[in-house]
Amino acid sequence: MDAMSGKQPFEAVVRQHGPTVLRVCRAVVGFTDADDAWSETFLSALKAYPDLPAEANVEAWLVTIAHRRAVDVVRARARRAIPTDEVPDVVGPPEPDHDDDLAAALARLPDKQRYAVAYHHLAGLPHAEVAAILGGSTDAARRATADGLAALRRTYPPKGASR
């Protein structure tokens, strides 16, 4: 049986990558929309799974699918949004064990930087993989990650916060 062992059961994929993909979803679309993004990501992935090449990088593939969901969510939100100087409230009500300040700092990043930071630092994808997901060069992905992280370091933790 080992000789023909191919793709692992999808349950193993969910267990192995589910928590990471949830952290990525929370970082890119915020806490409130993360559950929907996660669910849609794994349902799409389950449907396409039999056609995924056995040697594919499963985590990069999942993040690619999650990214498409994230872009949809962000676009839908932009259509709904009323122009304002305020940061849109994307983090929803406070949750226990949930760092609203970090979520708000992430939400304030330009989209591309937020994606790049999440995919590189939370999903652990190399810059080349991040570039493949976002489009553009590996250097551009590396720059977006570095700029995003630098911006986070300036805005988080908020001044005056005691930690």
Place this chain on the structure above:
Amino acid sequence: MTEDHDITALQARLVAAAERDGVLDVAYRTVDGPVGALLLAATELGLVRVAFAVEDHDAVLQGLADRVSPRILHAPRRLDAATQQLDEYFTGARTTFDLPLDWRLSGGFRSTVLHHLPEIAYGHTASYAAVAQLAGNPKAVRAVGSACATNPLPVVVPCHRVVRSDGAMGGYLGGVEAKRTLLALEAAA
């Protein structure tokens, strides 16, 4: 931990969505009983696999991914009827199983043999030679042995009732101890 709790809820939601969209090709769960933990797996057609712990449940799931579909999720609800009937069987309250079965993991003469096994009544045994005769090929005694040894649906399809003609127990894919337990259970009921 909050995140584990969240993931558990999301997994349940995924199972429901997969079932709704018809993409849950294989659902599985494990149940505990007098012969140890049994893995139960079902396609949309019916129960496709029952596996003893000695068969290595992870290896069995990988086999299902390779031979049926990798769209496999831990989804106990599809196995509700099988679980209930096995519970009844293990307490002596049930003597035959009434479940839709998906036979795709057995083929040819082995499949013919397995289809005849429910003719051996609860609490009785038959020799490998007698089963060969039942299956229409009296000389195929060894083939009956290999059919039983590779039965994808043990307990439910009662290969444990097939014993050697000299009265010895014979082998069992769940281990001889499991076979003894099942025969004792049926003899006592």
